[in-house]
Amino acid sequence: MEALNDLNWALVAPLLILQAILTISALVSCIKQKETNGPKWMWILLILFVNLFGAILYFVIGRKNS
Amino acid sequence: MNRFLTLLNKEITELMRNGKLIWLPIVLMIIGISQPLTSYYMPQILDIAGNLPEVASITIPTPTGEEVLSGALSQYGTIGTLLFALATMNVIAQERQNGSITLVMVRPVNEWQYLGSKTVAQLALLLLSLILSYCLTWYYTNLLFTPVDWQVMLSSLVMYCFWVLFVVCVTIFVGTIIRQSSAVAGVSLLFLALIGLLTSLLPKFMEWSPGNIRGEATKLLVEQQWTESAWTVIGSTATLSLLLFIAGVMVMKKYKRY
Numbered sequence: 001m002e003a004l005n006d007l008n009w010a011l012v013a014p015l016l017i018l019q020a021i022l023t024i025s026a027l028v029s030c031i032k033q034k035e036t037n038g039p040k041w042m043w044i045l046l047i048l049f050v051n052l053f054g055a056i057l058y059f060v061i062g063r064k065n066s
Numbered sequence: 067m068n069r070f071l072t073l074l075n076k077e078i079t080e081l082m083r084n085g086k087l088i089w090l091p092i093v094l095m096i097i098g099i100s101q102p103l104t105s106y107y108m109p110q111i112l113d114i115a116g117n118l119p120e121v122a123s124i125t126i127p128t129p130t131g132e133e134v135l136s137g138a139l140s141q142y143g144t145i146g147t148l149l150f151a152l153a154t155m156n157v158i159a160q161e162r163q164n165g166s167i168t169l170v171m172v173r174p175v176n177e178w179q180y181l182g183s184k185t186v187a188q189l190a191l192l193l194l195s196l197i198l199s200y201c202l203t204w205y206y207t208n209l210l211f212t213p214v215d216w217q218v219m220l221s222s223l224v225m226y227c228f229w230v231l232f233v234v235c236v237t238i239f240v241g242t243i244i245r246q247s248s249a250v251a252g253v254s255l256l257f258l259a260l261i262g263l264l265t266s267l268l269p270k271f272m273e274w275s276p277g278n279i280r281g282e283a284t285k286l287l288v289e290q291q292w293t294e295s296a297w298t299v300i301g302s303t304a305t306l307s308l309l310l311f312i313a314g315v316m317v318m319k320k321y322k323r324y
Contacts, residue, residue, distance in 0.1 A: 011106075011210070014202075015099055022092045029085050052096065059089045060152050 023047060026055035035064050070179045073170075077157075077187035090153055091195040097145055098199035101138040102206040105129055131207045131214040136284040138203045139226060142196070143280045147233055147258060150192055151251045154237040157184050159247035177318040185238055185311060192230050197223065218290050225283040225296065228303045232276045233258065235307035239314040274302035 026047045030036065036043050036058075043062050046054040081087045104111065108126060129137075161167040170180065204219045237254040244250050265277030272278070273295060282296045 007107075011103065011206075015096060015103065018092050018096050018099075022089060022096070025085065025088050052093065056089065056093055056149070056152075059085050063084065 019052065022052070022055045026058050030058060030062070033063060036062050037064050038062070069175055070183055073175065073179055073183035074187055077183050081187060081191055086153055086191060090149065090191060091198050093149060094142075094146065094195040094199035095202055097141050098138050098203035099206055101141055102134050102203060102210050105134050105137065106210045129211065131211040132218070132287045134207045134211050135204065135214060135219065135222065136287050138200070139222070139280055139283055139287075142199075142226065143229075146196075147229075148255065150230060150233045151237050151254050151258070153192070154188050154234055155241065155251035155254070156247035157188060157238065158241040159245060159250055162245055177315045181238065181242070181311065181315050181318065185234060188238070189231060189234050192234060193227055196227065196230055200226075214287070215290070218287060221292060222283040222286045225279060225286060225300070228300055228307075229276065229279040231307050232279075232303050235310040235314075239310040239317075242314040242317045274298050276303040276306060279303065 027044065030040065030043050030047060033040075043058050047058055048054070050057075112126075158167070161170070200219070200223050204214060204216075207214060233254075236257055237250065240254045240257070241247075241250045244253060261275060262277040265272045265275040276299070278295075278299045282293075282299050286292065286296065
């Protein structure tokens with residue numbers, strides 16, 4: 001994986017940081033939520049493993065507002 | 067005016083509470099930045115992932131800064147529009163489902179203030195996200211490719227903001243008619259896609275169409291001058307958005323379906 005060493009991390013870091021903020025805020029919101037649409041563990045898995053779209057999906061359809 | 071401000075305040079609190087204020091700007095920024103980054107690392111990506119034949123020597127021309135920015139605009143046009151519609155779809159539908167719209171409407175609030183506060187709050191959020199994302203993309207483009215003049219960047223951004231205005235007005239108008247939030251997103255996306263299709267099928271009759279906005283913004287980036295047709299498109303989009311807003315208020319007044 002020589003290409004990985006050539007990568008300029010200063011360029012990619014903001015992308016990773018943004019991604020991390022999104023994932024963490026989605027996780028916190030999901031755990032704090034009393035009830036979600038569908039099982040909560042499924043949403044946590046989705047947020048953690050489906051990059052970007054997991055968190056978006058959770059925010060758009062996962063939250064249940066009483 | 068005072069009531070309008072109170073309603074606006076409520077909308078903004080709502081935006082914070084349901085996390086829209088966090089995810090929309092971040093997601094748009096990610097989409098924006100990845101455009102210059104993937105263009106910059108394209109040769110390496112092809113090296114690792116692409117099954118290019120060894121013998122063929124393939125040279126990929128490095129895009130100019132303007133081309134990268136217009137690539138970002140086309141990203142906003144597809145994924146961005148989808149996200150905009152998804153973010154705006156449940157502003158009215160949700161209040162209908164949990165009944166809070168009745169609680170609001172029994173007070174001395176008229177439909178103009180109600181719908182106006184919703185439109186302004188959503189528009190502010192989407193424009194804020196778009197501006198943040200586009201400025202960041204511009205910064206990256208200047209860093210990695212040829213620099214783009216800030217005035218050119220700004221004018222294409224202003225141009226593109228009108229598309230966002232149109233998307234918000236369409237979604238909110240559909241929201242006044244249809245109750246289910248997923249159907250709201252579906253119908254508005256279908257409508258927007260139809261406009262895009264008609265614009266590309268009948269270019270002669272659709273010079274005024276909002277579907278031309280992205281093309282005009284790209285033209286601004288590449289040719290760097292503000293043409294007559296840009297004014298036509300902006301004017302017609304602003305008018306159409308205003309008409310859609312008024313129609314939404316009329317629908318709410320007429321049917322009183324809360």
